[in-house]
Amino acid sequence: MGTQVYKSLFQPLKVSRHQFKRVINCMKLIRYVKFQEIYAQEKITRVDSLSLVLSGRLVISQNGRALHIVSQHQFLDSPEWFGVSTDEFFQVSATAIEDSRVLIWHRDKLKLTIMGDQFLQAVFDHILGRDVVKKLMQVNESLSGMGNGHCIANLSDESETKPLLVVKKGEESGSITAIINRQLQGRKLHP
Incomplete structure (x- = not known):
């Protein structure tokens, strides 16, 4: 787990293994999120952690409308x-659309740990800032797709040509889970 995260996100930015070990020591747990399980619920779940998807995918929604998909090595x-x-x-x-594993850091503990290391602070700001920009681009592309009568909610790297979720105008009634289930019927997911 740690080695893969280090090689993908931190090693390319010249973070030493010692620095990464300090970051990993702030980990709270690795949570397994089953298909259709809600990881975070809007206006109910507190923002007290930093969560990185290790495997699987989760759909991010607001008021029952899918905004984008979060997949491996992206933050929730x-x-x-x-x-x-x-x-x-x-x-x-955030609702799992596949069985998923999520690394959860104690947010305050992590911020206190990296506070004394300006380089590590800059690395986290860079990684998380890049993650936010990617999410904003996905949401913007999803919303611009609505002008054509469709909202394409999956623009992840793995399936650029195959949207996971297409919500037609007027199909907003019903829960996001029901819409996802209708879209997934007959489709094989890869955990």
Whole structure:
């Protein structure tokens, strides 16, 4: 687990193994999230951690509308890293669309640990900032697709040509899970 995350995200930015070990020591747990399980619920779940998807995929939605998909080595709560306190709540929901594993850091402990290392602070700001920009681009592309009568909610690297979720205008009624289930009927997911 740690080696793969290090090689993918931190080693390319010249983070030493010693620095990475300090980051990993702030880990709270690795949570297994089953298909259709809600990881975070808007306006209910507190923003008190930093969560990195190790495997699987989760759909991010707001008011029952899919915004984008979070997959391997993407953060579930990167926007909340910037300027949101731990006593606030998620403004979106995250629901597993595959069995998933999520690495969860103690957010405050992690921030305190990297506070004394300007380089490590810059690395986290870079990684999380890049993650936020990617999410914003996906949401923007999803919303611009609505002008054609469809909202394409999966623009992940793995399936650029095959959207996972297409919500037609007027199909917003019903839960996001029901819409996803209709879309997934007959489709094989790879955990």
